[in-house]
Structure formats: C-alpha cells, structure tokens
Amino acid sequence: xxxxxxxxxxxxxxxxxxxxxxxxxxxxxxxxxxxxxxxxxxxxxxxxxxxxxxxxxxxxxxxxxxxxxxxxxxxxxxxxxxxxxxxxxxxxxxxxxxxxxxxxxxxxxxxxxxxxxxxxxxxxxxxxxxxxxxxxxxxxxxxxxxxxxxxxxxxxxxxxxxxxxxxxxxxxxxxxxxxxxxxxxxxxxxxxxxx
Amino acid sequence: xxxxxxxxxxxxxxxxxxxxxxxxxxxxxxxxxxxxxxxxxxxxxxxxxxxxxxxxxxxxxxxxxxxxxxxxxxxxxxxxxxxxxxxxxxxxxxxxxxxxxxxxxxxxxxxxxxxxxxxxxxxxxxxxxxxxxxxxxxxxxxxxxxxxxxxxxxxxxxxxxxxxxxxxxxxxxxxxxxxxxxxxxxxxxxxxxxx
Numbered sequence: 001x002x003x004x005x006x007x008x009x010x011x012x013x014x015x016x017x018x019x020x021x022x023x024x025x026x027x028x029x030x031x032x033x034x035x036x037x038x039x040x041x042x043x044x045x046x047x048x049x050x051x052x053x054x055x056x057x058x059x060x061x062x063x064x065x066x067x068x069x070x071x072x073x074x075x076x077x078x079x080x081x082x083x084x085x086x087x088x089x090x091x092x093x094x095x096x097x098x099x100x101x102x103x104x105x106x107x108x109x110x111x112x113x114x115x116x117x118x119x120x121x122x123x124x125x126x127x128x129x130x131x132x133x134x135x136x137x138x139x140x141x142x143x144x145x146x147x148x149x150x151x152x153x154x155x156x157x158x159x160x161x162x163x164x165x166x167x168x169x170x171x172x173x174x175x176x177x178x179x180x181x182x183x184x185x186x187x188x189x190x191x192x193x194x195x
Numbered sequence: 196x197x198x199x200x201x202x203x204x205x206x207x208x209x210x211x212x213x214x215x216x217x218x219x220x221x222x223x224x225x226x227x228x229x230x231x232x233x234x235x236x237x238x239x240x241x242x243x244x245x246x247x248x249x250x251x252x253x254x255x256x257x258x259x260x261x262x263x264x265x266x267x268x269x270x271x272x273x274x275x276x277x278x279x280x281x282x283x284x285x286x287x288x289x290x291x292x293x294x295x296x297x298x299x300x301x302x303x304x305x306x307x308x309x310x311x312x313x314x315x316x317x318x319x320x321x322x323x324x325x326x327x328x329x330x331x332x333x334x335x336x337x338x339x340x341x342x343x344x345x346x347x348x349x350x351x352x353x354x355x356x357x358x359x360x361x362x363x364x365x366x367x368x369x370x371x372x373x374x375x376x377x378x379x380x381x382x383x384x385x386x387x388x389x390x
Contacts, residue, residue, distance in 0.1 A: 005232055005235055005236075005247050006235055006236060006239045006245070006247075010239070037200055040200055040201055041200070041201060044201045044205070049244075049285075050201070051281075051285045052200050052201075053281075061277045061280065061281075061307075062274060062277040062278070062281075079257060079274075082256045082257040083257065083278055083281060085256065086246075086248075086256075086257075086278060086282075087281070087282070087285065090244075090246045090282065090287065092285065112256075
C-alpha cells in the first residue's frame with residue numbers, strides 16, 4: 001500500500017502561499033519581461049516561492065523545435081501552460097511572460113488550473129509605442145520582411161477581454177505598474193499567508 | 196537598467212539544498228514510482244523542496260499528443276528532461292520516474308544540467324520478475340498483442356552503464372532500496388545543507 005504523494009495542501013501549508021500563475025500577455029516590447037523580472041525579485045525578497053517562466057528561454061529548451069506559425073505558437077503556449085501548471089502544483093508563484101497571442105489558448109490554461117490560480121495580466125501598450133521602443137530591433141526586421149509572422153505586424157494578437165490586470169505601460173511608469181501588481185498579488189495570497 | 200532575475204544561488208541559499216534531478220529509469224513494474232513516491236515523502240518531511248515528475252502524469256498533460264514509437268518516446272523523455280531542468284533551476288529536488296528506455300536520451304539530460312546535478316537511479320529488476328508482478332496488467336496485454344511497442348517486450352530498453360545507484364528491486368526490499376537512496380541523496384545535499 002503506497003502513501004500518497006505530497007499533496008498540494010501540504011506544500012502550501014509549509015510555504016504559506018498558494019501556487020499561482022501570473023500570466024503576462026502582450027505584444028513584443030510591451031514590457032512583459034521587465035515587469036515579471038521586477039515582480040520576481042519583489043516576491044522572492046518577501047519569502048515567496050517564485051519562478052519566472054520566460055517565453056524566450058522556453059524557446060531555447062522545451063520548445064526549441066517550434067517556429068512561429070500559428071500552430072507552433074499555440075503549441076508553444078500550451079507547453080508553457082503545462083509547465084506553469086506543474087510549477088503551480090509544486091507551490092510556486094509562476095510568472096509567465098509570453099506574447100501568447102490567442103485568447104482561446106490563454107483561456108485553456110486558466111481552465112486547466114484550479115479556480116482562482118490564474119491571473120491574466122495584459123501588458124498593454126499600443127503597437128505604435130512598442131514599435132517605437134523596438135528594444136530588440138524586431139519590429140524593424142518585421143517591417144522590412146526579414147522576420148515573417150511577427151505578432152502585431154504579420155501575425156494576429158488578441159487582447160484579453162477581461163484580464164485581472166490591465167497595465168497601460170505607455171501611460172504609467174514601471175513603478176506604477178509594479179505597485180498595481182504588488183497590491184493585486186498580495187491580496188490574492190493573503191488568505192493563506194495570514195493563516 | 197534591469198536587475199537580474201533571482202539567481203540559482205540565491206534560491207539554494209534560502210532552502211539550503213541544491214537543485215537536483217534524481218532520474219529513476221527501468222522497466223515497467225520495476226518499482227520506479229513506488230520508490231520515488233516514498234522518497235518524495237521522506238525528503239519533504241525533512242524540509243526539502245521536492246517534486247515528483249511521473250511519466251504517466253506527464254503523458255496526460257505536457258506529452259498528451261505523444262505515442263509510444265521510438266521517436267515519440269524520445270521526445271517524451273526530452274520534454275520531461277526540460278521540465279526537470281526548470282524545476283532543478285528553481286531549486287527543487289526533482290524525482291523523475293520514467294521508463295526512459297534509451298541511454299543516449301538520459302545522457303543528454305545529464306549533460307544539460309549543471310555538473311553533479313543528475314543522479315541516475317537504475318531501478319533494476321529482470322524482465323521476468325516485472326512480468327510476473329504485472330501490476331497494471333500491461334505485460335499480459337503486450338504478450339497478447341493488445342499493446343504494441345511495449346518496453347522490454349516489443350520495444351528496446353538500454354540499461355544504464357554507470358548509474359549512480361543500481362537498485363535490484365527483485366533482490367532487496369523496498370525499505371533496503373529506500374535506505375540506499377536516503378544515504379546517497381543525504382550525502383549529495385550535505386555540502387549545502389551544512390553551510
């Protein structure tokens with residue numbers, strides 16, 4: 001007779017916060033990784049189990065054989081969602097930063113998680129602003145045809161309809177956006193951390 | 196200027212043990228999940244961050260579209276290895292229980308990790324014994340042709356050449372095997388936990 005595995009409740013009983021997935025979606029250059037990286041540092045310093053799952057990093061490993069067709073993008077998001085689910089099950093606050101262009105794919109991840117474990121953060125800056133920033137020079141390449149199937153230019157992006165947070169990174173400072181994130185997440189993990 | 200993400204060393208500094216991947220390989224019925232489950236409980240009770248990555252569970256999620264051809268098995272093991280790497284990077288002691296039949300694929304995972312992070316555990320029982328046990332009734336189905344490409348029967352299994360641990364589950368009791376695991380892992384995490 002086998003004892004059961006360590007349960008989710010045993011894990012969160014120890015670390016005093018639930019597993020969560022904070023899903024940052026938005027155009028390239030909107031500020032997903034910037035915000036997620038700063039939030040990771042903040043939560044870590046407060047004693048949380050936190051892990052940043054970055055889309056670019058996943059494409060070097062788990063998703064290394066996938067390209068940028070719609071089908072491959074969907075599979076990329078699906079796999080990221082599965083890994084996020086495993087990490088949340090292990091008790092982590094997962095900060096997933098991926099363009100994740102399609103609404104349906106993000107909703108599938110929400111449904112795959114326990115209720116209230118999914119926080120969709122729309123990192124929201126208009127295409128023109130992201131294109132002006134063009135931190136990685138990708139928009140330039142997309143416009144000149146060096147990159148095909150680029151989100152917002154030659155591949156679709158479906159903004160969230162009811163995200164838990166909508167952060168206008170073109171109108172607010174990084175600090176203001178982070179404050180909004182801190183307040184929201186603190187409220188979500190409070191019931192457990194206050195036990 | 197962005198601060199860097201939380202580093203691996205910051206994580207292990209807090210939890211006082213390194214991220215590790217303990218990879219249980221062996222035939223179906225050899226005892227991989229049994230041993231990994233008991234080890235998970237043991238390490239959790241000792242305060243470790245530990246997570247069981249079970250091959251059967253992965254096939255319901257991350258690897259749900261994969262079958263049992265050699266190519267699909269290899270992709271299955273590759274993805275499991277990538278997830279194990281992410282969890283080890285997050286500071287977990289990952290217990291991965293997968294048949295993982297091919298030597299080359301297991302070695303690739305070892306190489307992908309930081310040195311000394313990979314512990315290969317050969318859960319070693321002869322085919323005849325696993326077939327006698329036949330806990331899930333799968334050998335019977337394989338022999339009667341209801342299941343094709345079954346490891347050890349109609350699909351290859353390459354035993355490890357130099358596993359860190361070789362546990363003869365046909366000759367030793369579960370308790371004896373677990374004691375060997377406990378001693379080995381305790382030694383591997385000691386340099387950090389003793390800081």
